[in-house]
Amino acid sequence: MPGKLGWAKAALSATSLIFTWYIVSSVVVWYKLRHIPGPFLASFTYIWGFWASYTGRSNQIMGDAQKKYGRVMRVAPDGILISDPETLLRINSARSNYPRGQWYAHARFDPRGDSVITMTDTPSHNKRKAKLAPAFSGKNVPILENKLDKWLTALVQVIRDRIAKGEETMEIGLLIHYFQVDLISEVSMGQPWGNLKANKDHFGYLEMNKAVIPSLQAGLYIPFVGKIFISSLFLKLFAPRTTDTKGLGLFLWVLEDAVKRRFSGTTEKSREEQDILLKLTQDIWIEHGHPPRECQLDLAILVPAGAETTVMMIRGTLLLLMSTPAVYWKLKQEIKNAISDGRISSPVTNEEAKSLEYTQAVVREGFRFMMPINYGFPKRVPGSGDTICGLPIPGGINVFVNYQSLMRSEEVFGKDADIFRPERFLGGGPHVAYMVKVLDFAFGGGHFTCLGKTLAIIEMNKVFIELFRNFNFQTANPEKPWRREVYTTWLVHDFWARVTEDESMG
Numbered sequence: 114m115p116g117k118l119g120w121a122k123a124a125l126s127a128t129s130l131i132f133t134w135y136i137v138s139s140v141v142v143w144y145k146l147r148h149i150p151g152p153f154l155a156s157f158t159y160i161w162g163f164w165a166s167y168t169g170r171s172n173q174i175m176g177d178a179q180k181k182y183g184r185v186m187r188v189a190p191d192g193i194l195i196s197d198p199e200t201l202l203r204i205n206s207a208r209s210n211y212p213r214g215q216w217y218a219h220a221r222f223d224p225r226g227d228s229v230i231t232m233t234d235t236p237s238h239n240k241r242k243a244k245l246a247p248a249f250s251g252k253n254v255p256i257l258e259n260k261l262d263k264w265l266t267a268l269v270q271v272i273r274d275r276i277a278k279g280e281e282t283m284e285i286g287l288l289i290h291y292f293q294v295d296l297i298s299e300v301s302m303g304q305p306w307g308n309l310k311a312n313k314d315h316f317g318y319l320e321m322n323k324a325v326i327p328s329l330q331a332g333l334y335i336p337f338v339g340k341i342f343i344s345s346l347f348l349k350l351f352a353p354r355t356t357d358t359k360g361l362g363l364f365l366w367v368l369e370d371a372v373k374r375r376f377s378g379t380t381e382k383s384r385e386e387q388d389i390l391l392k393l394t395q396d397i398w399i400e401h402g403h404p405p406r407e408c409q410l411d412l413a414i415l416v417p418a419g420a421e422t423t424v425m426m427i428r429g430t431l432l433l434l435m436s437t438p439a440v441y442w443k444l445k446q447e448i449k450n451a452i453s454d455g456r457i458s459s460p461v462t463n464e465e466a467k468s469l470e471y472t473q474a475v476v477r478e479g480f481r482f483m484m485p486i487n488y489g490f491p492k493r494v495p496g497s498g499d500t501i502c503g504l505p506i507p508g509g510i511n512v513f514v515n516y517q518s519l520m521r522s523e524e525v526f527g528k529d530a531d532i533f534r535p536e537r538f539l540g541g542g543p544h545v546a547y548m549v550k551v552l553d554f555a556f557g558g559g560h561f562t563c564l565g566k567t568l569a570i571i572e573m574n575k576v577f578i579e580l581f582r583n584f585n586f587q588t589a590n591p592e593k594p595w596r597r598e599v600y601t602t603w604l605v606h607d608f609w610a611r612v613t614e615d616e617s618m619g
């Protein structure tokens with residue numbers, strides 16, 4: 114048996130071995146991307162990326178860093194963050210050979226399997242997506258628009274009822290979130306959650322978001338934490354289950370049940386009442402051999418994917434409008450003129466909305482300025498490497514996108530890119546076309562394109578017309594109109610407004 118001194122020596126040797134291993138491995142990871150500028154901590158740990166996100170100020174921290182280090186900066190031992198339009202165009206092109214990074218796989222929350230969003234093998238992902246895409250395009254678009262109209266009408270009615278009850282000061286941010294969740298749940302599973310009318314957060318979804326988003330989205334930055342998230346033990350202990358009596362688990366059960374009923378043909382809905390699920394499963398998904406389990410997994414991610422994105426743009430643009438009177442009244446005037454000239458119906462159609470030039474400019478500028486997604490969605494540099502902005506990048510490196518910096522780029526949007534000014538999108542011409550193209554990167558591109566893009570664009574086109582033709586909005590707390598936390602997506606709290614009927618619109 115070694116004596117006290119022997120144990121001490123052994124402990125010392127083990128410590129120096131670990132220390133040496135740490136130093137050597139840090140130098141090795143640092144070396145690969147030593148030519149890429151970035152914060153010191155980011156060159157050999159994941160701490161910087163985690164911290165930048167976890168603070169809830171990721172837009173500011175990553176935006177400032179990207180300004181300091183340039184369009185390509187290091188954010189992790191094996192990760193770079195880019196805000197370069199030309200690189201994105203290449204990565205997102207139809208012929209891109211960049212696969213998705215492991216970050217996607219680590220976002221899985223359902224122990225039963227992958228959804229289309231979490232698949233990283235390109236051929237399998239493409240195959241799965243090809244079955245789903247028709248539900249969001251072509252002849253299904255009018256069905257989506259119909260659902261949207263239904264929920265826009267419901268939102269207007271709920272606001273009107275509040276005003277009639279003398280409750281002009283309302284938490285408009287919450288109402289819009291309820292509206293969005295109802296819209297997406299109906300679009301995805303044929304049945305709304307019923308949040309808007311009941312004024313209730315069914316399934317505790319919004320509360321769960323508040324609790325989970327900060328650590329989940331920041332944790333995804335650290336690969337071994339991501340691996341823990343999707344380990345069978347973690348999923349077994351913490352993932353929502355269809356046997357749960359509340360929360361997301363209950364929602365997954367509702368979904369499972371709805372899909373089972375659709376597959377067994379026991380749906381009570383008539384053919385005329387076709388909703389997207391009926392269309393998907395019976396007309397399209399079944400046709401393509403999409404099994405029930407995959408239907409459940411793919412439908413389950415539509416609510417977070419569809420609700421946590423468009424809603425941010427709507428709330429953000431509303432705040433910008435309330436704080437920019439010149440734009441607010443110009444938008445109002447365009448809508449008023451269109452109504453009095455009989456150029457728009459009620460509710461406005463997407464085609465009519467697209468013909469209102471200033472409204473379109475407001476929608477684009479609001480989207481640019483209040484980008485719902487701040488950063489993320491990394492693709493992996495293929496094979497032996499690539500050259501990005503003139504810098505050699507080895508194969509296997511994760512290329513994260515800094516959407517916020519891209520959308521505030523002075524080269525693309527002009528010197529006043531940090532100002533909300535819809536006029537920049539007026540007048541057409543090649544530069545406006547270029548700005549619109551860069552804005553479109555917010556939805557990914559090529560085989561990475563967002564599945565809900567068409568629905569999101571139609572919604573953005575219509576929502577302000579429907580709200581502004583009926584009401585006037587004023588921030589209830591001008592000194593602190595809301596509280597916003599920005600991770601990969603955002604959380605908004607306490608967004609209160611005073612809303613009054615606008616009788617002048619006719």
Ligand code: HEM
Nearest residue numbers: 229230418419422423485490555556557561563564565569
């Ligand atoms: C303004 C609103 C929206 C924005 C900015 C947005 C943005 C994005 C982005 C950036 C991606 C990932 C692209 C990539 O992998 O590079 C994505 C994927 C996706 N989005 Fe959206 N999205 C929006 C609305 C929606 C809506 C309304 C839905 C559903 C109804 C939806 C469903 C999806 C799905 C299913 C995917 C995964 C697609 C795939 O696996 O390739 N999104 N979205």
